[in-house]
Amino acid sequence: MTVQELPGAAAYRPTPPPAWKPLTDPAPLLPDPEPYRVLGTDAADGADPELLLRLYAELVRGRRYNAQATALTKQGRLAVYPSSTGQEACEIAAALVLEERDWLFPSYRDTLAAVARGLDPVEALTLLRGDRHTGYDPREHRIAPLCTPLATQLPHAVGLAHAARLKGDDVVALAMVGDGGTSEGDFHEALNFAAVWKAPVVFLVQNNGFAISVPLAKQTAAPSLAHKAVGYGMPGRLVDGNDAVAMHQVLSEAVERARSGGGPTLVEAITYRMDAHTNADDATRYRGDSEVETWRAHDPVQLLERELTGRGLLGEDGIEEARSAAERMAAGLRERMNADPVLDPMDLFNQVYAEQTTQLREQEARLRVELDAENEQHGTDDGGAGR
Amino acid sequence: MTTAAATATARTAKAKPATMAQALGRALRDSMAQDPSVHVLGEDVGTLGGVFRITDGLAKEFGEDRCTDTPLAEAGILGAAVGMAMYGLRPVVEMQFDAFAYPAFEQLISHVAKMRNRTGGAMPLPITVRVPYGGGIGGVEHHSDSSEAYYMATPGLHVVTPATVDDAYGLLRASIASDDPVVFLEPKRLYWSKADWSPQAPAAVEPIGRAVVRRAGRSATLITYGPSLPVCMEAAEAAVAEGWDLEVVDLRSLVPFDDETVAASVRRTGRAVVVHESTGFGGPGGEIAARITERCFHHLEAPVLRVAGFDIPYPPPMQERHHLPGVDRVLDAVARLQWEAEH
Ligand SMILES: Cc1ncc(C[n+]2csc(CCOP(=O)(O)OP(=O)(O)O)c2C)c(N)n1
Numbered sequence: 001m002t003v004q005e006l007p008g009a010a011a012y013r014p015t016p017p018p019a020w021k022p023l024t025d026p027a028p029l030l031p032d033p034e035p036y037r038v039l040g041t042d043a044a045d046g047a048d049p050e051l052l053l054r055l056y057a058e059l060v061r062g063r064r065y066n067a068q069a070t071a072l073t074k075q076g077r078l079a080v081y082p083s084s085t086g087q088e089a090c091e092i093a094a095a096l097v098l099e100e101r102d103w104l105f106p107s108y109r110d111t112l113a114a115v116a117r118g119l120d121p122v123e124a125l126t127l128l129r130g131d132r133h134t135g136y137d138p139r140e141h142r143i144a145p146l147c148t149p150l151a152t153q154l155p156h157a158v159g160l161a162h163a164a165r166l167k168g169d170d171v172v173a174l175a176m177v178g179d180g181g182t183s184e185g186d187f188h189e190a191l192n193f194a195a196v197w198k199a200p201v202v203f204l205v206q207n208n209g210f211a212i213s214v215p216l217a218k219q220t221a222a223p224s225l226a227h228k229a230v231g232y233g234m235p236g237r238l239v240d241g242n243d244a245v246a247m248h249q250v251l252s253e254a255v256e257r258a259r260s261g262g263g264p265t266l267v268e269a270i271t272y273r274m275d276a277h278t279n280a281d282d283a284t285r286y287r288g289d290s291e292v293e294t295w296r297a298h299d300p301v302q303l304l305e306r307e308l309t310g311r312g313l314l315g316e317d318g319i320e321e322a323r324s325a326a327e328r329m330a331a332g333l334r335e336r337m338n339a340d341p342v343l344d345p346m347d348l349f350n351q352v353y354a355e356q357t358t359q360l361r362e363q364e365a366r367l368r369v370e371l372d373a374e375n376e377q378h379g380t381d382d383g384g385a386g387r
Numbered sequence: 388m389t390t391a392a393a394t395a396t397a398r399t400a401k402a403k404p405a406t407m408a409q410a411l412g413r414a415l416r417d418s419m420a421q422d423p424s425v426h427v428l429g430e431d432v433g434t435l436g437g438v439f440r441i442t443d444g445l446a447k448e449f450g451e452d453r454c455t456d457t458p459l460a461e462a463g464i465l466g467a468a469v470g471m472a473m474y475g476l477r478p479v480v481e482m483q484f485d486a487f488a489y490p491a492f493e494q495l496i497s498h499v500a501k502m503r504n505r506t507g508g509a510m511p512l513p514i515t516v517r518v519p520y521g522g523g524i525g526g527v528e529h530h531s532d533s534s535e536a537y538y539m540a541t542p543g544l545h546v547v548t549p550a551t552v553d554d555a556y557g558l559l560r561a562s563i564a565s566d567d568p569v570v571f572l573e574p575k576r577l578y579w580s581k582a583d584w585s586p587q588a589p590a591a592v593e594p595i596g597r598a599v600v601r602r603a604g605r606s607a608t609l610i611t612y613g614p615s616l617p618v619c620m621e622a623a624e625a626a627v628a629e630g631w632d633l634e635v636v637d638l639r640s641l642v643p644f645d646d647e648t649v650a651a652s653v654r655r656t657g658r659a660v661v662v663h664e665s666t667g668f669g670g671p672g673g674e675i676a677a678r679i680t681e682r683c684f685h686h687l688e689a690p691v692l693r694v695a696g697f698d699i700p701y702p703p704p705m706q707e708r709h710h711l712p713g714v715d716r717v718l719d720a721v722a723r724l725q726w727e728a729e730h
Contacts, residue, residue, distance in 0.1 A: 353543070
């Protein structure tokens with residue numbers, strides 16, 4: 001017997017439920033279908049020349065930094081380096097849009113953003129060199145430790161921004177994550193918390209096409225990563241991640257929005273990782289040369305350079321000047337990275353707890369005896385310090 | 388009258404029956420009143436006061452910014468607490484039940500436990516994670532896990548568990564005041580256990596990391612903590628009839644571990660049984676037994692024995708009494724300590 005055949009079924013009409021309407025009109029939260037661009041469009045004419053030149057100098061330095069760090073892996077001075085070559089516009093813009101009191105939450109790929117924010121390049125590399133985990137005091141430059149587990153730093157950014165607001169400080173946190181990282185639960189939880197708490201956070205997704213070898217199509221079925229924002233009730237913005245000026249504008253707006261109490265924004269930057277995932281990866285196994293070449297034609301440094309030279313703001317001299325400043329930075333980095341770090345094995349025990357436990361004191365004493373024996377054997381007396 | 392005696396009188400004068408749950412709530416309240424950086428967050432901790440009502444009244448007294456109902460997401464809660472602590476707050480996180488803390492494991496292990504170490508001491512995280520744990524309350528699946536071994540295996544965390552009303556207050560105050568992260572395990576079947584207790588004059592707050600002898604004895608030591616303490620105390624009383632005079636050590640803190648108190652007791656008695664309801668294989672008892680053996684080998688008259696829960700997923704409520712170590716199982720182990728006679 002079907003429902004229609006039930007006696008009286010035809011007469012039955014359910015009581016309409018109480019009126020319901022969505023909490024927010026989703027339309028204003030949706031990203032534009034095309035990534036936002038400035039360079040090469042009319043909008044570029046309005047851009048501040050001083051900002052353009054500053055961005056350019058930083059991009060050139062950033063490109064050189066990536067090359068130098070990669071070279072240091074070949075010389076065995078760095079254990080590993082996840083290069084952000086091709087993504088410099090994202091890295092630099094992320095660092096430059098923040099005020100001094102703001103906080104940056106970088107992922108393992110974002111060494112460059114940390115350096116552009118003012119962190120000593122050598123301190124920024126200790127994690128990747130392998131001598132320390134976080135070789136800097138996060139409070140000094142307000143840069144959280146470079147985060148290796150994917151997306152786990154995003155809830156930290158939310159918590160910090162929330163705490164700052166509770167204390168009455170107009171501090172913004174900008175958190176960076178890759179396209180692969182957006183699949184992690186922590187990404188979801190962080191965005192949800194941020195939106196519910198209206199926390200002053202900017203989430204920057206650098207969509208560089210791949211999570212190691214896995215392309216975006218195997219990562220998500222969403223129309224774009226920026227579209228995910230609407231599900232949390234925050235605006236999503238799609239930007240050309242190789243357009244430093246567009247990146248700067250969109251991130252500045254998001255930071256301003258957060259600072260003035262407007263809540264979080266999800267920014268997706270469409271960019272490309274020109275190098276392999278790290279120096280240890282073979283990118284030819286999962287992507288073809290032609291794809292890489294297409295992106296080479298859309299290089300962030302070249303894009304801005306063309307704009308500047310086209311507008312007569314930059315000549316051969318200016319380019320040369322930016323390049324030699326970058327060379328000086330690279331030479332300094334090389335020199336300092338060529339010195340062996342001096343490490344004290346006793347540090348292994350020092351920073352586990354505020355007060356060392358008896359168990360750790362015993363273990364420390366054991367290592368001390370081992371080191372003393374070692375030193376005696378090798379006739380060295382450097383107090384156990386050494387590489 | 389000596390000062391100590393005077394204090395004791397003052398305490399008993401005001402002391403009234405109080406539950407462990409009340410003492411925990413009071414510890415939160417007093418910590419929040421004393422230090423404005425203390426914030427409580429978790430699922431249902433605000434309006435409802437938590438499913439065990441530990442946080443009852445805090446949102447009303449301190450506002451929703453200090454006692455916050457969060458979205459339902461354990462990693463998000465603990466992850467946000469990390470950021471809050473980075474900015475100078477002292478978050479106290481409530482995990483609703485032992486087994487629901489697992490989604491937050493990544494945050495706990497990779498960030499909470501390691502931030503001090505990762506930053507070379509520059510960024511300690513004073514976070515307290517309160518976890519109601521253990522069985523015996525007839526909870527259905529995922530509501531009765533003893534998760535202490537997972538936490539103990541993670542350097543950088545303190546792992547604390549009270550067994551008395553006094554300790555519930557004192558240890559929670561000490562945990563919140565600690566500059567290191569503390570996993571504060573609340574034995575949920577003792578939430579309603581009572582003692583004469585005065586919120587106006589609670590026992591002194593001791594630093595984390597000291598075990599205490601709850602009952603002095605000469606013939607063997609029962610080493611236990613949290614929910615198994617009352618079981619051991621009862622077993623010790625029952626053993627008197629068998630001619631056994633048992634000492635009972637309450638660990639109170641699993642990390643740091645008080646080797647000294649434990650070893651001193653076992654050296655006195657020469658025999659030891661470790662009692663807990665967490666599984667035996669890979670459980671805390673193995674670690675404790677090994678430590679005792681290393682320190683007290685020549686004083687031992689018998690192997691160190693363990694009385695633990697079975698090595699099974701926590702059973703359904705109608706079967707949990709078979710799993711939980713009770714007085715008989717403890718006494719049976721004590722009987723097996725007559726090693727010389729048997730071998
Ligand atoms: C939780 C976690 N799982 C796995 C890894 C190993 N891993 C490191 S990078 C990476 C890919 C990340 O891709 P994406 O988020 O797109 O960032 P990108 O490397 O492209 O910057 C993976 C799987 C990790 N670091 N953390």
